[in-house]
Amino acid sequence: MNITKIFEQKRIASALQTVNLIQPQTDIIVPIAVGEPPGLLDALPKADHLKGNRLFQMLSLRPVLQTNKDKLNIVSMFLNKDERRAFYEHQIDLLPNHFSDLPYILNEITSNRVLMVAVSPMDENGYFSLGTNCDYISFFMDKSVMIIVEVNEYMPRTYGKNQIHISQVDAIFENHQPLPETPSIPVREEDKIIGNSIAELIKNGDTLQIGFGAIPNAIMNDLKSYQDLTIFTEMIPDQVVDLFESSAISNRNNPLAPGKMTATFAYGTKRLYDFMHENKNVFMLPVDESNNVRYIASIDRIVTINATVEVDFLGQCNSETIGGRYYSSTGGQGDFGIGARMAKEGRGVICLHSTAKNGEISKIVPTLPNGAVVTTSKNDVDYVVTEYGVAKLRGKTIRERTKNLIEIAHPKFREELTYEAKKMGFLI
Known part of the structure; x- marks a missing residue:
């Protein structure tokens, strides 16, 4: 031929x-x-x-x-x-x-x-x-x-x-032209605090699913001193290159490609694309494998990290709509949330800032508003993290969940949220 x-x-x-x-x-x-x-x-x-x-x-x-x-x-x-x-x-x-x-x-x-x-x-x-x-x-x-x-x-x-x-x-x-690149995203002080809190939930030898954005960037900045991490994710972001260069990643625990980082797509800058070129430590998988709940559930000590728009007292996460209008879609959040719940020593992390619109709106809410969708169900949520702390929801009652979430809400909304929780019968 x-x-x-x-x-x-x-x-x-x-x-x-x-x-x-x-x-x-x-x-x-x-x-x-x-x-x-x-x-x-x-x-x-x-x-x-x-x-x-x-x-x-x-x-x-x-x-x-x-x-x-x-x-x-x-x-x-x-x-x-x-x-x-x-x-x-x-x-x-x-x-x-x-x-x-x-x-x-x-x-x-x-x-x-x-x-x-x-x-x-x-x-x-x-x-x-x-x-x-x-x-x-x-x-x-x-x-x-x-x-x-x-x-x-x-x-x-x-x-x-x-x-x-x-x-x-x-x-x-x-048609030869440079690839699209991620915009520069400034890491705010809140992002650093959230990133540090999530990094403390991660241990040497864990397997990570992590994505793109200011908070994931902040998390990965805190992981450079870690050892023996594995990347089993859907999207490869730029900061992964830093983890490779710091020797934090071994990919030893990847069940589908031992010794390799797996993902189904990548989005970053030229630095990432150059890193990926002819790199045998990177192995691309179809999404029905990279995001397969059964595969994810088989990975001991997998930590999945995803962002959301708002969380209600039950732990329901809306990650798709803002003000009742569609903003994005589900993506792989549901896949990895369910998989982490089923995995031995798995940890599913949902992260968000405590407020929106320059502090005018609380993102911890009593109930999701009309038009909001439930991207991650209350039964699949494990940890919720804001700049005010970590709320453990898995294994918690409705009253415990409500109390824990109010504690990581912005202080100026806690009194109002407590009042609503009592009115709903969730707190005494």
Whole structure:
């Protein structure tokens, strides 16, 4: 097989010519976040022949495509900042999901699938890598009518179950541009306090699921002196590089890839992407493995760390809506919360600031407001952490939970929260 000749046969000069291969009435699936193919997506609104097509995106890092819904109906699986507005203006729709379930949900609701993915350049054996991604795309490699790749020399070549052979590819478009990077997020004093409290719940030899944001960054700053940590997560953030460089990570306890860090996607800066490139300590997994509750539950001493918007006295966590309006989606919070609850010596941590809107609103609330969703149920919550302390909820009664949560609320709201708790019959 002359892979160079096959590459040239399948290579198409322009993005528009490439997407013109997509037939009407087909479903188009793209990877989460960094794995999206920007050139191909930009060309979709210009493809006049499309009709009745659907585009499935998740945590897109791009503006919403401007196109007629009869031509291309966009379905988000985790809203970005532009999609929040577009959802309420009826330009797009939102598909509820646990991240781990997406391969099965998409398999059930889509047909005549077309995959459009960003990939690293082909290697000498004819393989492209999904690079920063594996997610739900790998599940559909042999379940799609067409695979279109956008080759980008900036995409790192990574290892794992995210390889595509040129024999599987129907069309190739080359478009070399720097990858999207996470914005700089300042770490506030509250973040440092929360991070320190969570770090104290972590022990040498633990396995961690940790994500992106100011609080995760603060936590990882406090873990550099730890030893023998394992990373079994859904998303790889930038700060993980610091933990590798400090020798805090051994990945010895990873059940799916001993000695390796596993994840289903990555989102960071060029520093992270360079670190991942041809790094055999990184192994990318499909989301139905990285977020599989059964696998997570089998990991002794796993610690999962996730953020939420607000928590009520029962321990119910709303991580998706603000003021009754959709802000994001479930992601993997449910997967890891349930898995940690089932694991031997597992610890599930939910973190949040005690207030919002410059201290005007308490994020510890008596009941979740109208329109709020329950992302993590009261029975799956273990620890809740704010800058005012740690509330242990697992194994606690309603009255104990209420008391513990009020103790980590902002002091100026504690009297009011206590009054409401008494009115509800939760406190005497």
